[in-house]
Amino acid sequence: MPSNNRIVIAAAGGGKTTRIVDEVLALPEKRAAIITYTRNNVHEIQSKFHQRARIIPENVEILSWYTFLLREMARPYQDTKIDRRIDGIRWVETTLDRFARKDDPDRYYLGGTSSIYSNKLAEFVEACNSASSGAVIRRLEQRFERVYIDEIQDVAGYDIDIIEAMLRSKLEVVLVGDPRQSTYSTNNSSRHKKFRGPDIVHKFKDWEKKRLAVLEHHVDTHRCNQKIADLADSFYPLHERTKSRNEKSTGHDGIFFVKASSVSAYVEAFQPQVLRLKVTTDCLGLPALNFGESKGMTFDRVLIFPHKKGTNWLRTGNYEYVSGVLAELYVGVSRARYSVSFVHDGETAIIGSRFL
Structure with a gap:
């Protein structure tokens, strides 16, 4: 049986944002989350909703990737790994304390502060999901029916593990992006290094082979001659x-x-x-x-x-x-x-x- 999950590879100027918005508007009864990498992308999607429908429907939430990880996945189950509330994100390129160990999670993930390292957030979510026997993902299943993840080419490290867990869940997941536009990265972890940047397409093919998603190619551009x-x-x-x-x-x-x-x-x-x-x-x-x-x-x-x-x-x-x-x-x-x-x-x- 084919998967309900989709990986949509769209050429630059292919109208992927419009496609996402129109799909969501066509299914007002479904609770949907639209996740994208940067705040600029969040604003672009919000603007597209206002262009197409003049409002953002009540069944839709638009979040940046880091906000999604923190609010929807890390905080609800943070007590499975640490004894304090995570107040925010500490933006770093690399781990500041290279001697920190996972058996000291407060130091490893937060450096002894109340803000989690940005490059450890996805790893922390993965640890919480494991410690709670999958409760993190089950909560998402209760919150949403369909999840769109935009700019999928930018994900790296433990973010890939989280997305795979979502693909294996009851959620309907739609991943959208263009591997050729991989100019950023969600983190600098060495995990899944072979799938970094444009090579993420090999992970897409792996997910399709495992029947976790159907891979689609949209080659039209409405922008460039x-x-x-x-x-x-x-x-x-x-x-x-x-x-x-x-x-x-x-x-x-x-x-x-x-x-x-x-x-x-x-x-x-x-x-x-x-x-x-x-x-x-x-x-x-x-x-x-x-x-x-x-x-x-x-x-x-x-x-x-x-x-x-x-x-x-x-x-x-x-x-x-x-x-x-x-x-x-x-x-x-x-x-x-x-x-x-x-x-x-x-x-x-x-x-x-x-x-x-």
Whole structure:
């Protein structure tokens, strides 16, 4: 019997947020949770509800991943592992006390404070679920009937274990994302390291093989024209090709190169959003967003200031130069509807591009 759980891999600009909202609105009798990674994503989903229905229905809760873990899973069963209330989350990249042991949970998870380490929260939830013989997951089954987890490509470490436990439960779980947009990570745990980033797709296939979920591929984009979609796809040649549904012609469509000396005139003429890999990239004083910051956004046009290795890629067409930032470049390129331009002087090996 096929699973009711789904893993939906959607191309950038594929309308995944709209799809989630419309599914929830179509089933007002079902209690649903929509979980996403960042607060910006929470606001995006809330805005989409207001666009489609003018309200967020009473049967729907929209939560960030960390709020979901803390409020719905950790706090209700915290007394199975510790003797104090968890007041909040202590945001850390790595464990501050590397000598802490699991047999001292107060020190291991909270560092002796009332706030749990962000990179230990999922592990703590897993421990509470085990100590309570699965009560954490059973409580979720009573709270919700369907759970959507957006930006699924960003999960890592013990978060994967929690999601698998949910897939094995009575909940109907829908996981939505795009492995090519894995620019963030829920934590830096070494657990499930082989499934980190774009390689999360191998875990998706494993879940499908175990009949825990059905894997779906949605290859249409309503945002990018085909030339932009093709360039974005080139960063991940083994993934399914994206089909553009954007056939509008503006007279300035596709991939372009702009000399540094022409940037000012180009910006004045086309008003693109300036994007960069990180803040250290020189953008000639223009207001700019990092690629990661732009995730989830849409612009008519983008102007990308490449970093040094990005310039080498543009010049040679060798993707080895940008192998460590493919997700960031994919996100940056796929923000645009009509045109993507790179600030670049000299030759290029990028097929289908034009100099201005």
